[in-house]
Amino acid sequence: MTDDGHPDITLHFEMGCTLADFHRLLPAVAAIRYNAALNRFIHEEDDRCWSVQLGTPRERPIAALRLPVVDVVMEFRGYARQDVDAVVERFLAHFRRGGG
Numbered sequence: 203m204t205d206d207g208h209p210d211i212t213l214h215f216e217m218g219c220t221l222a223d224f225h226r227l228l229p230a231v232a233a234i235r236y237n238a239a240l241n242r243f244i245h246e247e248d249d250r251c252w253s254v255q256l257g258t259p260r261e262r263p264i265a266a267l268r269l270p271v272v273d274v275v276m277e278f279r280g281y282a283r284q285d286v287d288a289v290v291e292r293f294l295a296h297f298r299r300g301g302g
Contacts, residue, residue, distance in 0.1 A: 250280025
């Protein structure tokens with residue numbers, strides 16, 4: 203738990219993205235820096251921060267297709283739950299892929 207009384211929050215996703223996708227799309231979500239040694243994107247503001255950690259990329263075969271897949275962990279420190287929800291909503295809006 204942080205000093206401001208907000209518990210740390212960790213969320214797990216499986217996403218159809220590549221590292222290149224994250225580098226291209228994540229700056230639209232927030233000002234972010236990339237730590238290559240940790241394979242982690244970090245956003246800091248005042249006394250709180252959130253980060254995106256990427257797992258090892260892999261492919262998911264669907265018939266003749268090979269789709270990129272990566273496990274994603276988002277960690278929030280110092281955020282109220284409604285603020286976490288707002289960040290995640292913005293994040294997913296930029297990464298969501300639709301078809302049809």
